[in-house]
Amino acid sequence: MKRALITGFKGFTGWYVAAELEAHGWEVWGTGAHDEAGDARYRHVDLADAAGLREVIAEVRPDAVVHLAAIAFVGHGDADAFYRVNLIGTRNLLAALGAAAQRPECVLLASSANVYGNATEGVLNEATPPDPANDYAVSKLAMEYMARLWMDRLPIVIARPFNYTGVGQAESFLLPKIVAHFRRRAEVIELGNLDVCRDFSDVRAVARAYRRLLEVGPVGEPVNVCSGRTHSLREALAMAEAITGHSMRVEVNPAFVRANEVRSLCGDPAKLRRLIGEWDTPPLEDTLRWMLGGDVA
Template sequence: MRTLVTGLRGFTGRYLQAELEAHGHEVVGLKADLTDAAVLADEMKRVQPEWVVHLAGVAFVEHGDPNDFYRVNLMGTRNLLAALANCGRRPECVLLASSANVYGNSTEGVLTEATPPNPANDYAVSKLAMEHMARLWLDRLPIVIVRPFNYTGVGQSESFLIPKIVNHFRRRVEAIELGNLDVWRDFSDVRAVAQAYRRLLEACPIGETVNVCSGRTHALREVLAMAGKIAGHAIKVKVNPAFVRPNEVKTLSGDPSKLLSLIGPWETPPLEETLRWMLKDGMQ
């Protein structure tokens, strides 16, 4: 089973490669630039993948140039779909990674796939636009869209919240600057997310959009306490007003019901277990 994973060398790609190879997939990465349609088309004709997972994109919300979100996340994905549709072999499944960011920050509570999108930044708008664009290709490609909520693990950039906290504890610094500590969010483990992607790829519920989430929430204050307990020391927290998002809702959780109905039993390790993995790995 030749499986193309774009973004193979990224944080999620490394774990997905291990998951896929453990289940008989021959994993190949993308060499072409997503924004170079001609080179991309040539590569797809040469590779002719049986399965595709599209992870590549500009993912950091605070990325400097907002045009990159649309150039890569929207038009780059369109280039990929066009190349796949014209490569001479119809893939068994094409899994596209969107983001739970499409729901925005203003709808509180448990978010299902039926929750109206309300993107609050260019990254989220580019992902929602990508979803709509991808549906134009459903008559030619077996597309499934995933909306992952927050997930983390060893190797994630410190520009993301949990690795930032873990790295501060690992370095035993005295203080950390954060935003609102009393917000509750849904966190998963990257290893479990990779497994969910693999199982969705193989089930291939064509045309479906699926939340990938734990369904459990933890307050940022709780995350700090867990990390402190594992590391064996405390860190002083300084609330930086620049990190506090205006009109941020207190609780955001995903509903994994649809995911479970499609792939069967699945769960992510408890967050404390993920934090212990991240902290201990860095201390060895």
């Protein structure tokens, strides 16, 4: 049985990646920044704690690492935290892995399609030049460049997920916000531009893609994780209304409208499918139906 270590184990994505790996015969351990009793395979260690990371890696001796721990909400108020966690924290992790007696067979770093920025419209593939437009995106791109310094010592794969969602995602993200309003049958919701189109995947499909990337190990390469399809918020609202039979008034709040926002951003999943084989994400309507039901499955 191979052993995987997931950072950000108790986060939204970590839960699904752990379940996916366990379902396919992996022994899963995890780390996180919060104390939590009762889980024998969870270790409380902060990414800023270089010595603590070395101790955990020496104990677990992982065959693979999925690095999910990050500050992921673009609107997070502390810009410095993006760099402390997403850049310096990742460097501490790679340094600990590089110094370990048993080095892993694959290290998957979760970057973000945000590195492409808002300046390019249309279908984005891995050759699209990065053009980050906020501190979160800059921190993720900086993480990718920093990781290159370790690629002669560690088998690193860089995943660039586009938007994805599912049960358990925080309401600070748009689709969970919409779902929460429908679940409580709210009368009104405030949103920004309803006609921007984005590439949405289901977190369960993202977890499958991460598992396959671990197994295939396309070392040194960035890989988009995306559906290749786009939907607008207006379409998502219409789907939720059709599923629930509930309608509510939508008010556009100018504070939620970003200047120079690109109308449509779509990823190209061709490289991902070429590497891991047949893969797709459920239609957005199916994901929304699952989220509106509220059960993790």
